[in-house]
Amino acid sequence: MTHSLSVPAVLPSPVPLLRASEIPHPELALARGELAHVRRGVYAPHEQWAGLPPWERYLARVHAVAICIPDVVFCAESAAALRGLPVFGHPREVHVLRDDGADAGVTGDLRIHTASGPREIADLGGYAVTDDGDTAVDLARHRHPAIGLAVADAALRRDPALSVENLVARNEARASSRGRRRARWSLHRANGDAETTLESISRAAIAWLGFPEPELQRWFTACDGHRDRADMWWPTEQVIGEADGDLKYDGRFGDPVAAMRERRRRDARLxxxxxxxxxxxxxxxxxxxxxxxxxxxxxLRRIQPEDTARLLELRRLLAPLSPSPSPYPRDQSAPPRPAV
Structure with missing residues (x-):
């Protein structure tokens, strides 16, 4: 592992976390339904815990590990959760990084990784985590390519110092040739212009369906001066694609009827x-x-055969996340964009 970078603090735990030593008779509080068990020796108020979406429960578990094991270095999904990068569902394990030569494996709820090459470690207000670039590379090497693409897009979107070339170079510097090959599909296609996780996952599905790669975030100006930005644009076919998260129209960002009315006006202009x-x-x-x-x-016309195997893998990845209220990654949707 390499030098530390000083950057802003991590996302806080979404619920208060309480050590067993701070609670008189925690087993009784558990039995009464007052507390929820987060990990061994750490609890949260049951009502608040029960209302969390899966990725926020995971973030709380990562914070619980930080309470129990000071000075650990978080990586993979755990670093992504702390840094606000996309996390899918509720990962089973909390991921920590140790120097090459340490024993790797699973201990309880911990997955211990060893560093097989240089890593940039950021100090986030007392939390040590792999930086956005290495977190993206780690997930591209070891997770489904759509997840790798979503995290790489988000890392590029947030950190202007990163580039596709930088991510690719970090991957090529790693020891495992199998991991290098696995990550290339995601990292070479990464694009910080993808604004949400839904757009990133859509880009993966569109490629595997055999359609051409779209341009992202194209602006159009109407005769009356309104300017509208399209998520995706295929100039040859003159087709616009809009990855609309359901959150835009469920009322949490304002009147859903007004949002749909504005969408119709916007589509007419486009x-x-x-x-x-x-x-x-x-x-x-x-x-x-x-x-x-x-x-x-x-x-839209397809330019290559469909990769049905990849698409079925993607469906298996996303289908278990279907329960309400909002099963997808934190940044999966944004409020409707106003015309300017």
Whole structure:
């Protein structure tokens, strides 16, 4: 591992965490339903814990490990959770990094990794974590390529000092050739212009469906001066693609009826410039046959055969995350963008 970088603090735990030593008779509080068990020796108020989405429960578990094991270095999903990068669902283990030569493996809820090459370690207000670049490379090497792409996109989006070339170079410097090969698909395609996790996962599905890669965040100006930005743009077919998270229309960002009305007005302005505007959400990406139909119906043509095996893997990855209220990564959707 290499030198530390000083950057802002980590995301806080979403619930108060209490040591067993701070609670009189914690087993009784558990039995009464007042507390929830987070990890051995650490508890949280049950009502607050029960209301957390899975990735926030995972963030709380990472903080619980930091309480119990000071000076540990977090990596992989655990670093992503602390740094606010996409985390899918509720990972089983908390990931920590130790120097090459230490014993790797699983101990309880900990997955211990050994450093097989240089890592940039950031000091986040007393928490040691791999930096955004190495976190993205780690996940691209060891997780599904769609997850690797989502995290790499988010890392580039947030850190202007990172680049695709930098991520690729870090991957190529690692020891395992198998990991290098696995990560290349995600890292070479990473693009910080993808604004949400849904856009990143959509990009992966679109590629495996055989459609051409779109341009991202294209601006269009209407006759009356309104400017609208499209998530994805295929200039050859004159098709716009909009990865609309369901959160935009469930009321939490304002009146959903008004949001849908504005979407219709926006689409009408965009159709002055293009042939069609296609919309989809998480369900369509998870059930990729629906996304295929939407894009074909919009007039987009495939340029290569469908990679059905990858798409089935993606469906298996996303389908278990389907329970309400909001099963997908923290930044999976953004409020509707106003016209300017």
């Amino acid at each position: 159709r002055d410039h293009v042939r069609s505007v296609a919309h989809w959400a998480w369900d369509e990406v998870t059930e990729f046959t629906r996304l295929r139909s939407i894009l074909l119906g919009a007039g």
